[in-house]
Amino acid sequence: MSMRYRITCVTPTLVGDGQRLAPIDYMVWKDQVNILDQRRIFRLLAKGPRLEGYLSQLKRASKLDFASWGGFAQNFAGRRIPFESAALTRVWESASSENLFIPTFAAATAGPYVPGTALKGAFRTALVFARSSLGALKDLALRMESERPPRRLGEVPEERALGPSGVSRTKALAIGDSDSSSASLMKIYMTRVCTLQMRGQNLVQGWKNSPRGTVNSPDDGTPTFVEMAVPGTQFSGVWNERSYFSQPDVLRLLNWKEAPGRQRLLAAANDYAGAVLEASVQYAERAGLAAVASAVSELRSRLDSIRTQGNACLLPLGWGGGLVSKTAWPDTGSEPFRQVARQVALYARAIQTGMPFPKTRRIVFHGTQPATLPGWVLVEVS
Numbered sequence: 076m077s078m079r080y081r082i083t084c085v086t087p088t089l090v091g092d093g094q095r096l097a098p099i100d101y102m103v104w105k106d107q108v109n110i111l112d113q114r115r116i117f118r119l120l121a122k123g124p125r126l127e128g129y130l131s132q133l134k135r136a137s138k139l140d141f142a143s144w145g146g147f148a149q150n151f152a153g154r155r156i157p158f159e160s161a162a163l164t165r166v167w168e169s170a171s172s173e174n175l176f177i178p179t180f181a182a183a184t185a186g187p188y189v190p191g192t193a194l195k196g197a198f199r200t201a202l203v204f205a206r207s208s209l210g211a212l213k214d215l216a217l218r219m220e221s222e223r224p225p226r227r228l229g230e231v232p233e234e235r236a237l238g239p240s241g242v243s244r245t246k247a248l249a250i251g252d253s254d255s256s257s258a259s260l261m262k263i264y265m266t267r268v269c270t271l272q273m274r275g276q277n278l279v280q281g282w283k284n285s286p287r288g289t290v291n292s293p294d295d296g297t298p299t300f301v302e303m304a305v306p307g308t309q310f311s312g313v314w315n316e317r318s319y320f321s322q323p324d325v326l327r328l329l330n331w332k333e334a335p336g337r338q339r340l341l342a343a344a345n346d347y348a349g350a351v352l353e354a355s356v357q358y359a360e361r362a363g364l365a366a367v368a369s370a371v372s373e374l375r376s377r378l379d380s381i382r383t384q385g386n387a388c389l390l391p392l393g394w395g396g397g398l399v400s401k402t403a404w405p406d407t408g409s410e411p412f413r414q415v416a417r418q419v420a421l422y423a424r425a426i427q428t429g430m431p432f433p434k435t436r437r438i439v440f441h442g443t444q445p446a447t448l449p450g451w452v453l454v455e456v457s
Contacts, residue, residue: 098138102148137172185255205343212411253310344388395449
């Protein structure tokens with residue numbers, strides 16, 4: 076059964092293509108990132124004596140000298156992406172060059188789009204959440220204490236929830252890439268990483284700074300500039316539920332009670348979104364991020380109304396959501412989760428401190444103030 080899905084960005088969202096703009100790929104002029112058309116520039120400079128100087132600066136520079144080459148930003152820009160706020164220009168100018176690589180939105184010739192695999196992956200995580208329990212984590216913890224612990228931690232509970240890869244319940248769902256949207260709906264946002272730190276007996280807000288570690292003021296945190304779709308941006312594509320998997324003989328062969336259809340997937344996604352938002356609002360309140368806590372509370376209120384629609388869900392999607400939005404167990408404070416994480420070398424030290432885990436969140440700024448979380452979208456299927 077073929078239908079259409081529509082994604083509406085609720086907060087600034089990046090579904091990336093794995094690429095980043097280097098500081099020598101663009102210039103900042105008039106509060107916007109001007110992406111240089113390098114081939115066009117090379118053809119122009121090849122007609123005169125300036126090509127060698129330009130190539131020499133590209134080779135040694137951390138970013139292009141605007142005094143020498145700023146005219147290219149005005150006349151040879153393939154794309155111009157405005158900053159979310161004019162105040163970000165000053166932040167960009169004072170940032171170190173290693174922090175000026177800009178992750179970019181997935182794009183085809185016609186413009187930015189959302190890959191179907193990104194959306195299906197988010198639904199898969201939600202379905203594992205809906206079909207799992209703390210018993211699965213307890214079982215995983217016991218397996219990790221055995222003589223032959225599993226090499227891939229997520230594989231065991233995932234197969235338990237969805238079945239082996241050959242007969243996974245998500246095979247009944249096919250999601251195509253979205254149609255392209257307008258590139259004019261993209262902006263450059265600034266994000267910083269908030270962390271929790273102990274001061275006496277209390278948890279207080281801190282901000283990650285490279286290479287200093289943790290600083291107290293958000294203005295001193297290391298900025299990351301990101302191309303993101305603005306709230307309200309929409310993408311649409313094909314949603315196909317394969318009727319083959321609903322045939323009685325196929326269900327019996329696969330040992331399924333029923334194929335997970337649209338209603339079940341959307342309900343699972345809303346339940347998952349509720350758990351992630353609960354963890355997020357707790358974090359924002361602990362960190363003293365009043366604006367972020369308010370934004371998350373608005374998302375929770377919106378989720379309550381979305382649940383009644385029956386054809387829609389709220390979902391964390393894409394870059395920047397961190398561990399909580401990518402794991403099927405957003406309640407990372409539960410003892411079974413911490414028991415498993417304690418035995419993972421990457422997380423063991425953080426768990427041993429007794430601090431909330433994870434103690435960091437990436438925050439999207441509006442202007443120079445922390446404002447919201449990245450990557451929350453509304454998905455409607457009809």
